[in-house]
Amino acid sequence: MNSQAKRLNKILEHLRKNTASSVKRLSEELNVSHMTIRRDLELLEKQNIVETFHGGVMLRFAGLAGKNNDYSLLQAATSMAEEKIGIGEAAAKLLKSEDIIVIDSGSTTEYLARALPRALPLTVICYALNILMDVTKRENCDIIFAGGQYHTNTLMFESPEGIQLIKRTRASKAFVSASGISDRLGVTCSNRYEGSTKQAVMETSMQKVLLADSTKFDRVRSTCFADLKDFDILITDEGIPPEYREYCGKEGIELIVV
Amino acid sequence: MNSQAKRLNKILEHLRKNTASSVKRLSEELNVSHMTIRRDLELLEKQNIVETFHGGVMLRFAGLAGKNNDYSLLQAATSMAEEKIGIGEAAAKLLKSEDIIVIDSGSTTEYLARALPRALPLTVICYALNILMDVTKRENCDIIFAGGQYHTNTLMFESPEGIQLIKRTRASKAFVSASGISDRLGVTCSNRYEGSTKQAVMETSMQKVLLADSTKFDRVRSTCFADLKDFDILITDEGIPPEYREYCGKEGIELIVV
DNA sequence: CAATATATGTTATAATTATAACATCGCTAT
DNA sequence: ATAGCGATGTTATAATTATAACATATATTG
Known part of the structure; x- marks a missing residue:
């Protein structure tokens, strides 16, 4: 160094x-x-x-x-920062008053946390420090935080009790991030604990929105937590490969490109 | 205004x-x-x-x-700030390497969180935002956070799952704050949710340390969560009334006056 | 090891912020 | 109403910070 x-x-x-x-x-x-x-x-x-x-x-x-x-x-x-800002803003546009939303851990989702419209009353469920710090600055916002052991590299908290808390909570929209996206091998993240939490979120949310910049396509990580077609909406940037555009069309996933 | x-x-x-x-x-x-x-x-x-x-x-x-x-x-x-700083520092002196500690919510306990010796490896259990923010700045420190619904006025998170998480965790020392202390009516706080969490902490910690500036004596709040004699150590400032000094002597509570 | 590139320091000048003294506004009490 | 007082605004000057251009030091490469 x-x-x-x-x-x-x-x-x-x-x-x-x-x-x-x-x-x-x-x-x-x-x-x-x-x-x-x-x-x-x-x-x-x-x-x-x-x-x-x-x-x-x-x-x-x-x-x-x-x-x-x-x-x-x-x-x-902080790489792909511009793309991520766009993705966060596009995600924020989906929000309605009184929405109950899950904001997953990750850097992309942090841009959503920052872009939350100040006027809308919301309930936010989260479990990562960076998200929490942004959300607590907001007013008109009920916060539910699923606690647990702190993981410094992902800034995420995780525990059986945290997952339990998520499971007994219902959300209208979940905004989830991923480290890898593959049509064949599914949506993946790097750690087991992330996977369990994300799975719980997928189970308890009405609408599931995947937030990922285009570097994530055709990449796999160790832990698979969902199929791409489990999501209702995919928000990404212009770099999305054509075959994934097709896949979204075929599977009825709403694609938002920023 | x-x-x-x-x-x-x-x-x-x-x-x-x-x-x-x-x-x-x-x-x-x-x-x-x-x-x-x-x-x-x-x-x-x-x-x-x-x-x-x-x-x-x-x-x-x-x-x-x-x-x-x-x-x-x-x-x-920010009142009694000097006293609280002293109390926090005195509490920090009790810490040993590898201690597993609970830091309760409150402003007094925040001064402990700031005074944590950087050298000691510790595990910290907490459930309030101000404590979390200080602790996450530290290294050598495992963090367990009991999540739940966020209460903006106390900066505390609380839920059945959070309490459950505390209950299955064991701590060597718990540093607890209070809004009121009375020999006859017990140690009290202002909210029901605070009380349940504090009770869980009292149940699962070896040594229980009460941190309170002297304005808290002979004062009661709605929710009683412990007897004064349930504590092993009381840290306060010079303003402590003589009868409480006596009480500590009689009940075998170690009194630390800063 | 020389030649080049990169990083850091120095200086002068421009831009911004701090301070202090005084002017003005607006409220309160008689 | 109006005198008095506290709060706010204005202005000029001092202090600090920012910028840019150049000089020097340090690191890198053939």
């Missing part, structure tokens, strides 16, 4: 502790010139990790900057 | 959503001059509610500024 990467990690560490900081403080803390800090922050800002303003910086993705994530992981989490 | 109080609430509301902001943004948002904002922020800073720096402001007690708390409530939450 080069010195810049080290510094970027130190900056993020500092921000995780303090949420916000100033260029001055950072340059003093890290013993580098203010220009170096500025250039570092510029990088971090381009990747949507921090937000700068005259006099300071603040963490944007408080959640995603989980304590064990180093800079490279953060990069991954 | 006069116009200044209204504005202070609006500022806090804005900060709750954005964590940090700038004088410029606030003055534009609220249509007042930057001087007015500055004077408002000066007030809020004096009360330890926000922290200002060149170019901006940020919330200090992110958790405590729950969205439904108005300005007057915030004041209450």
Whole structure:
């Protein structure tokens, strides 16, 4: 790891502790010139990790900057950011007043959490820290959080009791993310605990919406939690392969491309 | 409520959503001059509610500024702040490596969450947003969160499943807060849901530590969840009435006064 | 090892924010 | 009503931060 990467990690560490900081403080803390800090922050800002303003910086993705994530992981989490913003906004447009929605864990779903229309009264069910942090900032919003053991790499909480809580709850719409989508091998994620929770969500929601950027197609991960055709709506970006467009048409899945 | 109080609430509301902001943004948002904002922020800073720096402001007690708390409530939450800091630090001194601890909801316990020694590997069980936010910033720390319905005024999550999760978990030490303490009428809190959760915690922890500033003595709230003598340790400040000192001696409760 | 590229530091200047003193507005009490 | 007072707005000046261009140091590559 080069010195810049080290510094970027130190900056993020500092921000995780303090949420916000100033260029001055950072340059003093890290013993580098203010220009170096500025250039570092510029990088971090381009990747949507921090937000700068005259006099300071603040963490944007408080959640995603989980304590064990180093800079490279953060990069991954912020890749395809533009596409994900579009997907989140498109998902938010589906919402109606009094909807009871599940927001799954993941970085794509976080953009939905941010795009939730402030005016609509909603009930939100979730189980990931980044989602929770966005939702608790909202008003007009009942929150149900399924707790459990905290997983720092996915920012997700999981437990039998959490799954139980989801199972006795009913949602009008579930917004689910995935790490891999294959017509033949189904919709997959990377961890067993994610799979169990997602399955519970699929069981208890009226409408199931899959949120995934186009890099997820024709990719598999270890844990399959649903068939693609189990979903009612698929929201993705222009990069979706033609054969998946066809598949959606054939299976009656509403396709929303942003 | 006069116009200044209204504005202070609006500022806090804005900060709750954005964590940090700038004088410029606030003055534009609220249509007042930057001087007015500055004077408002000066007030809020004096009360330890926000922290200002060149170019901006940020919330200090992110958790405590729950969205439904108005300005007057915030004041209450930050009262006895010095005593509470001491109590939190004293509680942190009790911790040993590999301890499994419960941190109850409340403002006093938040100071413990902040004072957790960074070096010690710990498992933390909690169910309140302000505690969670502090604990997730830490490393060397397994987190178990008991979820449920979110209560904005106490920042606490509660559900049968959450209680179930607590009940099947064992802790070496529980750090519990209270709204009222009476030798005759027991230890009380304000809400039924708080009581059920606290009771579950009392049942499943080896050592029970009560954290309360001295304003809580000889005060009762609606929901009783324990007798004072059920606790092994009581941490409070110098203001503790003499009769409670005696009571602790008689009942074998270790008293720590900060 | 030289040559090049990249990262960091320095400086001067521009832009923004902070402070302080004073002016004005609007409420309250008589 | 109006005098008085507190709250808010205005302005000029000081302090701080941002930007850009250039200089220097450090790392990389053939």
